[in-house]
Amino acid sequence: MVRQDVMLVIPSLSSGGAERVMVELAKKWASSHKLNIHFVILTDLEDFYSLPSEITVHRLGYPVSKTSKFSKALMIIRTMFRFRVLVRNIRPTFVLSFMTQTNIFSLFSLFGLNIRKIYSERNMPKKIGKHFYSFITKYSSGMILQTQELYSRLSQVGCDLKKLHVIPNPVAELNVDKYDLNRNYEILTIGRLVEQKGHRDLLHAFSIFVKLNPEYKLIILGKGPLKNELIKYAKKLAIYDQVTFCDPISNIESYYSRAKYFVLSSKREGFPNALLEAYCYGVPCISYDCLTGPADIISSSSEGLLVPIGDVESLAQAMHRFANEPDLLMGISQKSVESKKKYSIESISDKYLEVCLGR
Incomplete structure (x- = not known):
């Protein structure tokens, strides 16, 4: 039986949730469905995630370093041309792209080619553009959304409902210790240090909470442009000694295994991977x-x-409730683990593949 070629497209393999999901899909499809995976990375950013050798990686090398607008425009056109040639040579059964800008890039690069094009919106847009999303949906074979709320909003701006599919993110298979109340007094949060993630609010809340619960520490796992600003803010709040800033690591199990509980302070999300994993x-x-x-x-x-x-x-x-109501913690922990099967990579990858293949 001839193995089908399929193509996945993403800007980089940096330490983000969308990147992790696409890597998990690629690995699962390569191992369980015996597909030839062509993994296209558009930019020259450094990898955080790795891929097994049986997956073919194509690096188009778009430079993310600051250049003039003219040079940037030329590089975009060059990258689009390289991508189109790559797709025409491989002729994959489908092309799946993640993230809004990559979806737009794929749409225009492959315009006119008779090939299945699936786009996945990974965030909740600040503004739902009527013509923008109806245009993308019209020239796609399908669009995968993460939440029913986004589906509802896109259904109101003229998108073809037959092409919209709601599929949540899968949860990674991690070796996390079973939860108990003897864990460290650590509150964990994970996410890029950008305005959207609301870390200033979390630091402020922690400064209030820790006055009554001085044994606790806050672990912030992530990196980004606001790191120095957030460190200064923690010092201003006089909590810096009880806050630890850590860069992302691939072995995240140790953080989930130690944390007493998890807090997400994002102001806007698509489908928060870190919250789902915790x-x-x-x-x-x-x-x-x-x-x-x-x-x-x-x-x-x-x-x-x-x-x-x-x-x-x-x-x-809410943080104070968790710190002082052990029965509440144990009840929530026991309830939440029951949902793990719903978000398994086996279940979610099959749903993705059904949409991508048009079944």
Whole structure:
């Protein structure tokens, strides 16, 4: 039986949630479905994730370093041309791209080619452009969304509903210790150090919380342009000695295995991978109730605590509840691990493949 060629496209293999999901899909399809995976990386950013040798990697080398607008435009055109030639030579059964800018890049690069093109929107857009999304949907074979809320919004701007599919992210297979109350007094958060992730709110809330719970430490796992600013803010709040900033690591299990509970302070999300992982591995979770994502995972108070966006006092109160109600922690932990099968890579990868193949 001839193995089918399929193509996955993403800007880089940096330490983000979308990158992890695409890597997991590629590995699963290569091993379980015996597909020839062509993994296209558009930029020259350094890899965080790795791929097995049976997956063919194509690096188009678009430079992310600052250049003039003219040089940047030329490089975009050059990269689009290289990508189109690559697709025409391989003739994959389908091309799956992640992230808005990559979806636009793929759409225009492959315009006119008779090939299945699947786009996945990985975030909740600040503004739903009627013509923008209806145009992308029209010239795609399908669009994969992560939440029902985004599906509802796109259905109101003229998108072809037959092409819209809601599939959540898979949870990675991790070796995380079973939850118990003897864990370190550590509160964990994971995410890029950017404005969207709301780390200033979390630091503020922690400064309120820690006055009554001085034994706790806050672990912030992630890197980004706001790191120095956040360090200064922690010092201003006089909590710097109780906050640890760590760069992302591939062996994340140790953090989930130590954390007493997890907090997500994002103001906007698509489908938060770190929250999902912590939740499925039994780490009790608190999250801002941003428009999409957290409420899809934490659907009731027996599964975690949701806090209104920007309400720092309520965030601190939720943290205080977790620190002082051990029965609540254990109940949430036991409830959440029951959902792990729903988000397994086996289940989610099959759903993706059905959409990509048009079954």
